[in-house]
Amino acid sequence: MTPPDPTDVGDMADGSDPEIVLVPLTAAFAPLASALHAQGFDDAWDADAIIRLLDVLGAFGILAYRPGDTSKNAKDQPLGFVLMQAVMDEAEINTITVAPDARRMGVGRALLDAVKERLEAAGVTRILLEVAVDNDGAIALYRQNGFSEIGRRKRYYSRPDGLKVDALVLERLI
Ligand SMILES: CC(C)(COP(=O)(O)OP(=O)(O)OC[C@H]1O[C@@H](n2cnc3c(N)ncnc32)[C@H](O)[C@@H]1OP(=O)(O)O)[C@@H](O)C(=O)NCCC(=O)NCCS
The missing domain is CATH 3.40.630.30 (Gcn5-related N-acetyltransferase (GNAT))
Incomplete structure (x- = not known):
C-alpha cells in the first residue's frame, strides 16, 4: 500500500x-x-x-x-x-x-x-457519535477520549439475528 x-x-x-x-x-x-x-x-x-x-x-x-x-x-x-x-x-x-x-x-x-x-x-467545537450500548470496547475508547453521554436512541441498531439494540449518543466538546 x-x-x-x-x-x-x-x-x-x-x-x-x-x-x-x-x-x-x-x-x-x-x-x-x-x-x-x-x-x-x-x-x-x-x-x-x-x-x-x-x-x-x-x-x-x-x-x-x-x-x-x-x-x-x-x-x-x-x-x-x-x-x-x-x-x-x-x-x-x-x-x-x-x-x-x-x-x-x-x-x-x-x-x-x-x-x-x-x-x-x-x-x-463539538463532536457527536452513536454507539451501540453493548459495544464496551468502543464506549471505553470514547470515554477515555473525553466523550460523555447526552442521549439514547431506542432500538437504533438491527443485528443479523433481528435483535434491536439501543444506541448511546455521545458528545465531546473541543
Ligand atoms: C473500538 C475500536 C475502534 C478501538 O480501537 P483500538 O485501536 O483497539 O483502541 P486503542 O488501542 O486506541 O484504545 C485506547 C483506549 O480505549 C480503551 N479501549 C479500547 N478498546 C477497549 C476494549 N476492547 N475494552 C476496554 N477498553 C478499551 C482503553 O482505555 C484503551 O487504552 P489502553 O489500551 O491503554 O487500556 C476497535 O475495538 C474496533 O475497531 N472495534 C470494532 C468496530 C467498532 O465497534 N467501532 C466503533 C463503532 S461506534
Whole structure:
C-alpha cells in the first residue's frame, strides 16, 4: 500500500507508537477501507459506499497504517480508519474501525487525536457519535477520549439475528 500523498503525513497528529502513520483517506483507499470495515461490523460498507460518504460536503477520513520494512520487501499494513462529517461547528463520527489484530495498540486513540486536531483547526467545537450500548470496547475508547453521554436512541441498531439494540449518543466538546 502506497499512500498517494505522503507529504500530508506531517500535518497530522500520530499516536505514541512511531509505527502508526496517518494519511488522508482518499477514494483510492476505499477498497482497503471497505475490507477493514468488514472486519469491524456486520453491515460492511462496500468501496462505493465509502466513496459516496467521502464525497459529501464536509466529509473526510483518516487512514492508519504501519509501514512495511522495505529492506525485507514487506508490505504496508493497514491498521484502521475513521470517517467524519463536519457541518459548521459540529462534526459527527460516521465510523471508526481498527483491524482485529491491531486493537489495543493505540490506533483508535491516534485516529481520534488526529480528528480532534483537524476539527479544532477548522473551528469545530463539538463532536457527536452513536454507539451501540453493548459495544464496551468502543464506549471505553470514547470515554477515555473525553466523550460523555447526552442521549439514547431506542432500538437504533438491527443485528443479523433481528435483535434491536439501543444506541448511546455521545458528545465531546473541543
Ligand atoms: C473500538 C475500536 C475502534 C478501538 O480501537 P483500538 O485501536 O483497539 O483502541 P486503542 O488501542 O486506541 O484504545 C485506547 C483506549 O480505549 C480503551 N479501549 C479500547 N478498546 C477497549 C476494549 N476492547 N475494552 C476496554 N477498553 C478499551 C482503553 O482505555 C484503551 O487504552 P489502553 O489500551 O491503554 O487500556 C476497535 O475495538 C474496533 O475497531 N472495534 C470494532 C468496530 C467498532 O465497534 N467501532 C466503533 C463503532 S461506534
